[in-house]
Amino acid sequence: MTVTLAAQNAGEAAVFWICGALAVLGAMGMLFSRKAVHSALFLAMTMINLAILYVSLSAPFLGMVQVIVYTGAIMMLFLFVLMVVGVDSSDSLIETVKNQRAPAILFGLGFGVLLVGILGQGTRDLPVGSLEEANSVTGGNLQGLAELIFTQYVFAFEVTSTLLITAALGAMILTHQQHYEPKATQRELSQARFKGPHPSALPPPGTFARHNAVDTPALLPDGTSSSTTRCGHRRHLRGGKVTTDHYIALSAILFSLGAFGMLFRRNAIVVFMCVELMLNASNLAFVAFARMHGNLEGQVFAFFTMVVAAAEVVVGLAIIVVIFRTRRSASVDEPSLLRF
Amino acid sequence: MNVAGFGSDPFWLILLKVVALFALLVVIVLLTIWGERRVVARMQSRVGPNRVGPFGLLQSLMDGFKLALKEEIIPRKVELGVYVLAPILSAVPAFMAFAVIPFGPEVSIFGQTTMLQLTDFPVSVLYVLAIASIGIYGIVLAGWSSGSTYPLLGGLRSTAQMISYEIAMGLSFVAVFLFAGSASTSEIVNAQTKLWYVLLLLPSFVIYTTSMVGETNRAPFDLPEAEGELVGGFHTEYSSLKFAMFFLAEYINMVTVSALATTLFLGGWRAPWPISIWSGANEGWWPMLWFLMKVVSFIFVFIWLRGTLPRLRYDQFMRFGWKVLIPTALAWIVVASVARYAIGPDGSAYLQVMVAFGFSLVLLIISSYFAQVHRDRRAEAHEAAEAASAEPVDPFAGGHPVPPMPGQELLEPSNVPAVEQEPHNA
Numbered sequence: 001m002t003v004t005l006a007a008q009n010a011g012e013a014a015v016f017w018i019c020g021a022l023a024v025l026g027a028m029g030m031l032f033s034r035k036a037v038h039s040a041l042f043l044a045m046t047m048i049n050l051a052i053l054y055v056s057l058s059a060p061f062l063g064m065v066q067v068i069v070y071t072g073a074i075m076m077l078f079l080f081v082l083m084v085v086g087v088d089s090s091d092s093l094i095e096t097v098k099n100q101r102a103p104a105i106l107f108g109l110g111f112g113v114l115l116v117g118i119l120g121q122g123t124r125d126l127p128v129g130s131l132e133e134a135n136s137v138t139g140g141n142l143q144g145l146a147e148l149i150f151t152q153y154v155f156a157f158e159v160t161s162t163l164l165i166t167a168a169l170g171a172m173i174l175t176h177q178q179h180y181e182p183k184a185t186q187r188e189l190s191q192a193r194f195k196g197p198h199p200s201a202l203p204p205p206g207t208f209a210r211h212n213a214v215d216t217p218a219l220l221p222d223g224t225s226s227s228t229t230r231c232g233h234r235r236h237l238r239g240g241k242v243t244t245d246h247y248i249a250l251s252a253i254l255f256s257l258g259a260f261g262m263l264f265r266r267n268a269i270v271v272f273m274c275v276e277l278m279l280n281a282s283n284l285a286f287v288a289f290a291r292m293h294g295n296l297e298g299q300v301f302a303f304f305t306m307v308v309a310a311a312e313v314v315v316g317l318a319i320i321v322v323i324f325r326t327r328r329s330a331s332v333d334e335p336s337l338l339r340f
Numbered sequence: 341m342n343v344a345g346f347g348s349d350p351f352w353l354i355l356l357k358v359v360a361l362f363a364l365l366v367v368i369v370l371l372t373i374w375g376e377r378r379v380v381a382r383m384q385s386r387v388g389p390n391r392v393g394p395f396g397l398l399q400s401l402m403d404g405f406k407l408a409l410k411e412e413i414i415p416r417k418v419e420l421g422v423y424v425l426a427p428i429l430s431a432v433p434a435f436m437a438f439a440v441i442p443f444g445p446e447v448s449i450f451g452q453t454t455m456l457q458l459t460d461f462p463v464s465v466l467y468v469l470a471i472a473s474i475g476i477y478g479i480v481l482a483g484w485s486s487g488s489t490y491p492l493l494g495g496l497r498s499t500a501q502m503i504s505y506e507i508a509m510g511l512s513f514v515a516v517f518l519f520a521g522s523a524s525t526s527e528i529v530n531a532q533t534k535l536w537y538v539l540l541l542l543p544s545f546v547i548y549t550t551s552m553v554g555e556t557n558r559a560p561f562d563l564p565e566a567e568g569e570l571v572g573g574f575h576t577e578y579s580s581l582k583f584a585m586f587f588l589a590e591y592i593n594m595v596t597v598s599a600l601a602t603t604l605f606l607g608g609w610r611a612p613w614p615i616s617i618w619s620g621a622n623e624g625w626w627p628m629l630w631f632l633m634k635v636v637s638f639i640f641v642f643i644w645l646r647g648t649l650p651r652l653r654y655d656q657f658m659r660f661g662w663k664v665l666i667p668t669a670l671a672w673i674v675v676a677s678v679a680r681y682a683i684g685p686d687g688s689a690y691l692q693v694m695v696a697f698g699f700s701l702v703l704l705i706i707s708s709y710f711a712q713v714h715r716d717r718r719a720e721a722h723e724a725a726e727a728a729s730a731e732p733v734d735p736f737a738g739g740h741p742v743p744p745m746p747g748q749e750l751l752e753p754s755n756v757p758a759v760e761q762e763p764h765n766a
Contacts, residue, residue: 037484041422048474060462060463061463061466064470067471067473067474068469071470071473072470072473072474072476072506073503076476076502077503079484080496083495083499140462142462142463142523180744180745
């Protein structure tokens with residue numbers, strides 16, 4: 001390799017400051033956009049930026065898995081459920097629990113300050129390790145991870161895979177609706193159609209229909225949506241070295257943003273996205289520590305976190321869909337009764 | 341974390357490769373669109389475009405100009421930001437995925453020895469998968485932001501479709517990784533020096549080629565844009581240059597999955613058998629020709645499929661993905677990993693494993709025949725028993741209507757008024 005160490009450091013610093021800033025912006029966008037689909041998009045942006053950070057922390061496999069699993073599958077599932085339960089499910093601004101919002105904001109901000117402060121104090125000037133050695137023992141990052149997962153952590157691997165299968169089955173059972181009659185075949189359907197009064201198609205629900213189109217807002221548009229454009233916020237690039245505490249600080253910021261959102265948002269799906277953000281933040285810390293200590297176990301942990309997150313999302317979204325079916329709402333305030 | 345032979349190019353060479361790759365992709369897309377129209381026309385006893393340029397070759401270029409100059413119609417109900425973002429999110433990843441595809445071995449460009457490949461890293465096949473999953477966002481968001489029903493349905497369909505078929509696609513890579521011992525494209529090509537994986541791992545190849553048609557939204561799996569049901573699917577509300585970007589992305593994706601299939605299963609840039617006897621076939625710039633020939637033949641199959649097969653119904657398509665492709669892929673991974681373990685790292689027990697494999701295959705075919713005979717007999721007996729016992733149930737017997745249990749048949753109710761037809765334009 002002809003790339004010098006200094007150039008590598010400068011490159012890593014650039015990646016950190018650009019992707020870190022974009023990740024935080026994405027997290028804030030997720031918190032403050034009114035529409036749930038915008039929240040999902042901002043979260044996807046955060047996740048992709050975290051994936052780039054993983055690659056620069058010499059965890060290429062984890063970076064790719066982050067994009068495939070989180071952006072490609074989990075966020076896609078979020079979007080899918082959002083479209084099923086109504087794309088206009090924006091938050092109501094009515095406080096159901098009296099005087100909950102002000103303390104929520106206060107505690108959220110306080111928690112963030114506390115977390116960033118403590119981590120900033122405790123992790124000052126952590127050394128930067130290198131994974132080159134750990135990666136080269138078994139022939140590469142992929143091989144090294146595989147060796148750890150299938151030897152030392154094989155039990156955890158089996159347990160998480162059981163969890164994943166159980167979650168998938170659970171989601172299927174939760175959302176399953178029983179058919180009491182056999183499903184009509186295409187032949188029967190078309191026969192019924194030609195016997196009925198409308199052999200041709202019914203008039204389609206157009207853009208201007210008030211209630212028939214799935215995507216036409218049921219409520220009147222309540223003002224302009226906050227179009228959080230991300231422009232003009234470019235940080236100036238430092239040539240200095242990015243140490244582990246930079247990553248920990250970024251992770252703390254993202255984690256407290258997630259915690260803040262959990263207290264602050266009403267839409268169950270957005271609250272779920274905040275949980276995902278917190279898990280992602282802890283993954284970033286794992287990957288950063290893995291490089292600091294120069295062994296791959298942190299990456300293994302991040303891998304397991306992703307599997308558990310996938311399982312959790314599957315079941316959680318299934319529950320949201322079931323609640324939506326009975327209550328016609330995706331707000332966390334609605335299902336306050338366990339039986340109805 | 342670098343693969344041997346990469347990461348040492350000077351800046352001007354990287355720039356040259358990027359520009360060349362971009363130009364190559366655009367030209368291939370133009371030719372593919374022209375070829376598709378000509379080939380499909382031929383299959384339908386028509387002539388196809390033959391006016392602009394020799395054999396009509398410049399037709400798609402002119403169509404591109406026309407599309408770019410057309411009036412742009414943006415419906416009133418769209419979510420403008422996302423609406424503009426969607427075609428970009430669709431087109432950019434399509435170009436990015438090609439960065440890791442190897443076109444050939446080491447060549448010399450202006451005195452600089454370099455690989456005929458933009459870059460490579462240990463997980464580059466997974467990189468293609470990751471980039472593809474970002475490209476899906478373009479389609480889903482286009483459907484959502486258009487603010488109308490048909491695009492939304494198209495977007496929803498493609499979400500479910502891509503998630504399902506990506507699983508099968510990812511599983512089909514596993515056997516290749518096991519046998520090549522790497523997930524980097526250049527090393528997978530190197531591992532196929534002796535034998536192409538299409539012969540060694542035929543089930544993986546079949547699963548990959550099936551799911552790649554689903555992944556690129558091409559006929560017979562083009563449900564997100566089924567024009568018979570959904571007008572234009574996710575791009576119904578798009579016009580002018582934004583529509584052109586979706587069009588471009590679809591064709592580039594077709595080229596990308598074909599190139600990946602070539603790399604993983606058809607030996608990448610390695611010359612096919614009769615030519616490979618010539619010792620110079622795998623050196624210099626020749627491999628690029630073999631590579632492009634293989635890619636073009638895949639594209640021809642894509643076009644052939646479109647000209648031949650009718651579109652699947654959506655539930656049939658999903659059932660096929662989840663109940664046939666994924667279980668088959670999982671079973672095949674088990675078989676392949678056992679075989680890989682039995683062969684051993686040095687490949688000493690190769691012949692024995694192959695004989696055992698063929699023997700068990702024959703056993704499987706014979707036993708499945710007998711299982712089928714047995715099943716037929718049981719089904720006949722079951723039908724006979726059911727015909728004897730089927731008796732309609734009166735749902736109002738207890739005074740309160742009850743739904744029928746599975747398998748029960750309802751007595752036609754006589755006192756229920758006919759369901760009133762709702763006036764449809766109220």
